[in-house]
Amino acid sequence: MRLRRCGPDAVLIEVSSLDEVDAVRSALAAADLPDLVELVPAARTVLAAFRPGSADAARLSPLLAEVDLARRAVAEPREVVLRVRYDGPDLELVAQTAGTDVDGVVALHTGAQYKVAFCGFAPGFGYLVGLPDELRQPRLDNPRKRVPPGSVGIAGEFTGAYPTASPGGWRLLGHTDAVLFDSHRDPAALLAPGDLVRFEAVR
Numbered sequence: 001m002r003l004r005r006c007g008p009d010a011v012l013i014e015v016s017s018l019d020e021v022d023a024v025r026s027a028l029a030a031a032d033l034p035d036l037v038e039l040v041p042a043a044r045t046v047l048a049a050f051r052p053g054s055a056d057a058a059r060l061s062p063l064l065a066e067v068d069l070a071r072r073a074v075a076e077p078r079e080v081v082l083r084v085r086y087d088g089p090d091l092e093l094v095a096q097t098a099g100t101d102v103d104g105v106v107a108l109h110t111g112a113q114y115k116v117a118f119c120g121f122a123p124g125f126g127y128l129v130g131l132p133d134e135l136r137q138p139r140l141d142n143p144r145k146r147v148p149p150g151s152v153g154i155a156g157e158f159t160g161a162y163p164t165a166s167p168g169g170w171r172l173l174g175h176t177d178a179v180l181f182d183s184h185r186d187p188a189a190l191l192a193p194g195d196l197v198r199f200e201a202v203r
Helices: 018-030 056-064 091-098 102-111
Strands: 002-005 010-014 036-041 045-050 079-085 114-119 126-129 144-147 151-155 158-161 166-168 171-176 196-201
Touching: 002 056, 010 056, 018 036, 018 045, 018 056, 018 114, 036 114, 045 056, 091 102, 091 171, 102 171, 102 196
Parallel strands: 079 196
Antiparallel strands: 002 010, 010 045, 036 045, 079 171, 114 126, 114 196, 126 158, 144 166, 151 158, 151 171
């Protein structure tokens, strides 16, 4: 684990895996750090931002020295169900690559439980881990210039849903009508790191 100062009031914690990111994020969220204003997990880092002038940043090193990086979070997570119509343009490609048929892809994707590892790329975009091995496939060779909002896709070890229209190279399985990001809602993003997510097929 490595700590790097990011200006006077933030610290970037570098670790080696998504599990370690989860352990650090969970430990800091549960710690007595009254001036901690934001935790931003990513694939291999957690950014901890504090109120200007706070002394809490100086407490991170001894606090993190006690964190068991191999221990998973024990707090009760929030559960979110995303209803998906599996009609994506890459279903056949995914099925062929996985050695199954379209129904098999749907069964695999809906049969797993996922966890939001971190958010990024676009507001409200959650990177979900827990994808079955058969569905771990590369991005498209030629990314699309526009992926419709609500599109549900897979890439590498992740699955997720696009909150807004954007370019993207993930293999698309279907779409959801869930509002993943709404700036007028509190919180604006439907998904947050640590949430558990299930996909449910609809006709």
